[in-house]
Amino acid sequence: MKPPRTAAQLEQMARKKAEAQQLQILISNDQDWENACKRTGLLVVDVYQEWAGPCSSMTGHLRRIKLELGDEFLTLAMAKADNISVLEKFRGKAEPTWLFLGCGKPLAVIHGADGPNLLATIRVLLKKEISIIKGQGEDRDVVLLESLVKPEEILEPDEDLDDVEGEMQNLEDSEEGSEAExxxxxxxxxxxxxxxxxxxxxxxxxxxxxxxxxxxxxxxxxxxxxxxxxxxxxPPPPPVEEADGEGKEEGEEGAEEDENKEGGEEAEEGGDEEDNEGEEQEKEGDVVExxxxxxxxxxxxxxxxxxxxxxxxxxxxxxxxxxxxxxxxxxxxxxxxxxxxxxxxxxxxxxxxxxxxxxxxxxxxxxxxxPPPPDATVPRLLLLPDADHQEVLERMGVGGVQVLAHTQLTLQQEAIQSLPSLSASQQLASAAGSSVLAVVVAGEGMEECVQEFGPLHLSVDTASANAEVELFFPDFLASQENQDEPQTQMQIEQSKEGK
Missing domain, CATH: 3.30.70.141 (Nucleoside diphosphate kinase-like domain)
Known part of the structure; x- marks a missing residue:
C-alpha cells in the first residue's frame, strides 16, 4: 500500500496539472526567462512587445499543436521583450517572431504568422529534442540568439521635412483615422x-x-x-497586467484625484446649474449616448x-x-x-x-x-454520431454535399473546450467521450442535406469553420489547395510524412 501523499506533493501535482492545461506560459522579466530556459525539452516562444501584444491570430494553431503534440517536453510561451534584457534586439519588430530553444539553447526562428510552418518546425525539433534527451540523438545545432534577429529596413526621417510640414502630416494621418472610425x-x-x-x-x-x-x-x-x-x-474588460503593488497604488492615487476633482466640482455645481440646463436644451436634438x-x-x-x-x-x-x-x-x-x-x-x-x-x-x-453566413466554397466541419460511415458518405454525395475529408475519432472534452464555437454547444458536451464521424464538407444547400443524419455540429460561419477544420484535420486546408479527391485522415497523415 502506497503511503498517502503529503500536502506539498499534492500542491506540486496541482501546479503541474494547471501548467499542462495552460496554452502558453507568460515570460515577463529576466527571472521568468531564466526559469523557462531551464525547462527540459523544446521551448517555443512568441516574442512580442506591450504596444503590439502577442500574436492572437495563431491561437487556433497553438491549440491544435497542444492537442496533437501535447508532449511533456514541449512548452509554448509568450515573452514580453520590453522587460527581458536578452531580447532587446527583438524590440521594435512589427512582424510576429517565434523563437525555438532546446533546453534553453537557441535553435531556430520563424518570422510571421505561418501556422503550417510553425507546426512542421515544432514536429521536427521536438522529435530531435526527445532523441537527445533520451541519449539517442546527436548534439543540437545551437546558434547565437542575436543571429535570429531579422534585419529590417530602417526608415530615416526626411531632413527636408520641417516641423510645420511634419505636424501637418500627423494631423492628416489622425484625420484619416478619425474618418475611418x-x-x-x-x-x-x-x-x-x-x-x-x-x-x-x-x-x-x-x-x-x-x-x-x-x-x-x-x-x-x-x-x-x-x-x-x-x-x-x-462585456467584461480584458485583463490588464500590472506590476505587483504598482497598479493598486496608481489606482488609489487616481481614485483620490477623482474624489478631489469631484469635491471641487461640487462647489461649482450650484452656480452652473442654469448653464448646464441651457446646454442640455441646446443638445436636445444632438445624438447622445x-x-x-x-x-x-x-x-x-x-x-x-x-x-x-x-x-x-x-x-x-x-x-x-x-x-x-x-x-x-x-x-x-x-x-x-x-x-x-x-x-x-x-x-x-x-x-x-x-x-x-x-x-x-x-x-x-x-x-x-x-453572424455572416459561411461561403459555400469554404470547407466546414460536420460531426455526426457513430453510424455506418460509408452509407452516410454515399448519401451525402448523392445529396450534393462535397465530402473533402473524413475520419472516425473519439470526441475529447479538451477538443470541445478549445474553441468557443464548439464549447457553446450542449449537444457536443453530452457527446464527449463517444465515437463520432468527423467530416469536412462544402457546397450549396449543406444545412438541408445533413439534417437527416442528426448532426451533432456543423460550422455556422466562415471564421469558426476554418478554426474547427484545422483543429480536427491539422494542415488540411494547406494540403487541399491542389487536390480534387476527398482525403481520409490517414491519407493526410501519410502526405505529411512524405513531406
Missing amino acids: DEPLLQAVLFILPHIISQEKTETFLSNVVAAGFEIAGHVQEEPTREQLHDLLF DDLEEWEEKLSHGPLYMLYLKVEEGDVVAAWYQVLGPPDLEKARQEEPDSLVAQFGEEEFVVPAWLPRSRELQLRLAARFF
Whole structure:
C-alpha cells in the first residue's frame, strides 16, 4: 500500500496539472526567462512587445499543436521583450517572431504568422529534442540568439521635412483615422420592446419599418436571462497586467484625484446649474449616448425580438432616429404624427424599439445574433454520431454535399473546450467521450442535406469553420489547395510524412 501523499506533493501535482492545461506560459522579466530556459525539452516562444501584444491570430494553431503534440517536453510561451534584457534586439519588430530553444539553447526562428510552418518546425525539433534527451540523438545545432534577429529596413526621417510640414502630416494621418472610425454603418441591430410583441403589434410595426425605407436583412427571437443580457450590453474588460503593488497604488492615487476633482466640482455645481440646463436644451436634438442600464431594465421583461436593419446608403443609425421621432410622446404626436413614437409609443414605453448608437456595441450585437453566413466554397466541419460511415458518405454525395475529408475519432472534452464555437454547444458536451464521424464538407444547400443524419455540429460561419477544420484535420486546408479527391485522415497523415 502506497503511503498517502503529503500536502506539498499534492500542491506540486496541482501546479503541474494547471501548467499542462495552460496554452502558453507568460515570460515577463529576466527571472521568468531564466526559469523557462531551464525547462527540459523544446521551448517555443512568441516574442512580442506591450504596444503590439502577442500574436492572437495563431491561437487556433497553438491549440491544435497542444492537442496533437501535447508532449511533456514541449512548452509554448509568450515573452514580453520590453522587460527581458536578452531580447532587446527583438524590440521594435512589427512582424510576429517565434523563437525555438532546446533546453534553453537557441535553435531556430520563424518570422510571421505561418501556422503550417510553425507546426512542421515544432514536429521536427521536438522529435530531435526527445532523441537527445533520451541519449539517442546527436548534439543540437545551437546558434547565437542575436543571429535570429531579422534585419529590417530602417526608415530615416526626411531632413527636408520641417516641423510645420511634419505636424501637418500627423494631423492628416489622425484625420484619416478619425474618418475611418466615423464611417457610416449600413447595417444595425434593432431591439423591439417586449410590449410591442405582447400586444400583437409586431406585424404592423414591421410594415411601418419597411415603408420607412429600411430593409430587414434578418430577424431572430431569444429569451436570455438577465445575467446574459447584462453580459451582452456590458462585456467584461480584458485583463490588464500590472506590476505587483504598482497598479493598486496608481489606482488609489487616481481614485483620490477623482474624489478631489469631484469635491471641487461640487462647489461649482450650484452656480452652473442654469448653464448646464441651457446646454442640455441646446443638445436636445444632438445624438447622445444611450443609457445602457435603462435599456437593460426595459429589455428584461420578456423575450427579445431583434431585426437586422439595412440601408443602401447613408447611416442606418441616423436614418432610424429620424424615422423614430422625438422621445417625447406628446411632442411626437403634435409635431411628427407619422413618426414611430407617435404611432406606437405609450406612456410607460415611449420609444417602441431601440437601436444602439454605439458602433462597438453594434458590431458585437451583429456578431452575436447575425453572424455572416459561411461561403459555400469554404470547407466546414460536420460531426455526426457513430453510424455506418460509408452509407452516410454515399448519401451525402448523392445529396450534393462535397465530402473533402473524413475520419472516425473519439470526441475529447479538451477538443470541445478549445474553441468557443464548439464549447457553446450542449449537444457536443453530452457527446464527449463517444465515437463520432468527423467530416469536412462544402457546397450549396449543406444545412438541408445533413439534417437527416442528426448532426451533432456543423460550422455556422466562415471564421469558426476554418478554426474547427484545422483543429480536427491539422494542415488540411494547406494540403487541399491542389487536390480534387476527398482525403481520409490517414491519407493526410501519410502526405505529411512524405513531406
